[in-house]
Amino acid sequence: MDHPQCYRDTHLLVDFERRSATLDTQPMALTRKEYDLLALLVTYAGVIVPRAELLMRVWGYGAGIRTRTLDVHIRHLRCKLGVYADSYIETVFGVGHRFQPYGSSRRLQSSAMEPPALALGV
Amino acid sequence: MDHPQCYRDTHLLVDFERRSATLDTQPMALTRKEYDLLALLVTYAGVIVPRAELLMRVWGYGAGIRTRTLDVHIRHLRCKLGVYADSYIETVFGVGHRFQPYGSSRRLQSSAMEPPALALGV
DNA sequence: CGCCGCTTTTACAAGCTCTTTACAGGTCCG
DNA sequence: CGGACCTGTAAAGAGCTTGTAAAAGCGGCG
Numbered sequence: 224m225d226h227p228q229c230y231r232d233t234h235l236l237v238d239f240e241r242r243s244a245t246l247d248t249q250p251m252a253l254t255r256k257e258y259d260l261l262a263l264l265v266t267y268a269g270v271i272v273p274r275a276e277l278l279m280r281v282w283g284y285g286a287g288i289r290t291r292t293l294d295v296h297i298r299h300l301r302c303k304l305g306v307y308a309d310s311y312i313e314t315v316f317g318v319g320h321r322f323q324p325y326g327s328s329r330r331l332q333s334s335a336m337e338p339p340a341l342a343l344g345v
Numbered sequence: 346m347d348h349p350q351c352y353r354d355t356h357l358l359v360d361f362e363r364r365s366a367t368l369d370t371q372p373m374a375l376t377r378k379e380y381d382l383l384a385l386l387v388t389y390a391g392v393i394v395p396r397a398e399l400l401m402r403v404w405g406y407g408a409g410i411r412t413r414t415l416d417v418h419i420r421h422l423r424c425k426l427g428v429y430a431d432s433y434i435e436t437v438f439g440v441g442h443r444f445q446p447y448g449s450s451r452r453l454q455s456s457a458m459e460p461p462a463l464a465l466g467v
Numbered sequence: 468c469g470c471c472g473c474t475t476t477t478a479c480a481a482g483c484t485c486t487t488t489a490c491a492g493g494t495c496c497g
Numbered sequence: 498c499g500g501a502c503c504t505g506t507a508a509a510g511a512g513c514t515t516g517t518a519a520a521a522g523c524g525g526c527g
Binding site: 413416417420436438 | 516
């Protein structure tokens with residue numbers, strides 16, 4: 224009971240109960256893995272989720288497994304997020320991915336050597 | 346008596362008392378199993394009923410039984426629903442089926458199947 | 468028994484999801 | 498700049514799920 228039942232921002236609604244997501248009132252047609260991935264990212268909204276963490280929690284892959292599946296799924300998710308793709312899902316080179324709630328997108332760009340925000344298990 | 350006596354929308358009427366259904370004023374000629382299946386789906390209108398749930402409640406099959414009977418009956422039902430077949434009965438890949446009250450089906454074409462929205466016992 | 472309607476099985480076609488593969492493009496760092 | 502990684506992308510393939518048609522099982526009834 225310590226988990227919220229859904230995530231919501233200006234455009235996106237993720238219902239953890241029903242395992243469904245809605246984008247601008249249009250239901251997103253997500254596959255299981257796509258939903259799992261989105262749900263995990265959204266759960267840590269604003270936080271970088273390391274690649275290994277994603278592979279662990281969505282695929283059950285342990286460390287040291289090399290696969291492109293994650294990237295492919297990220298791509299599919301981005302496609303289905305339409306015009307919001309890049310503002311929602313951010314890639315942090317060499318670390319992982321971060322879901323940014325709508326409107327909170329700070330220009331990332333490589334130059335940022337500042338304390339690079341939050342990250343899981345770091 | 347927390348169960349309504351019948352289901353009704355623009356085109357379909359299901360009478361749980363008489364175990365009968367009417368489509369656009371034409372009585373549907375349903376067999377027992379067909380009625381059972383339709384009644385169960387209609388009872389959970391708008392909600393995905395998992396395959397296992399259907400097999401359990403209509404056929405009494407426990408988990409792990411592999412059969413195509415359900416699919417065949419779904420097909421027969423669809424046939425008898427005529428032109429409304431696909432707007433009424435929706436298949437959610439790998440999950441189950443969902444009855445959509447008339448008019449509540451948003452059909453998005455192209456890339457994907459139906460949105461995995463509500464589901465029973467998930 | 469023989470017919471008939473309902474149900475289930477069978478066999479194959481079609482569809483969907485996930486993963487892998489191969490290569491292109493980016494990023495970091497000396 | 499150049500090499501070593503890392504990520505983006507498209508396409509192909511494997512594995513499983515569902516659609517469909519036809520045949521086989523089953524039970525009631527004249």
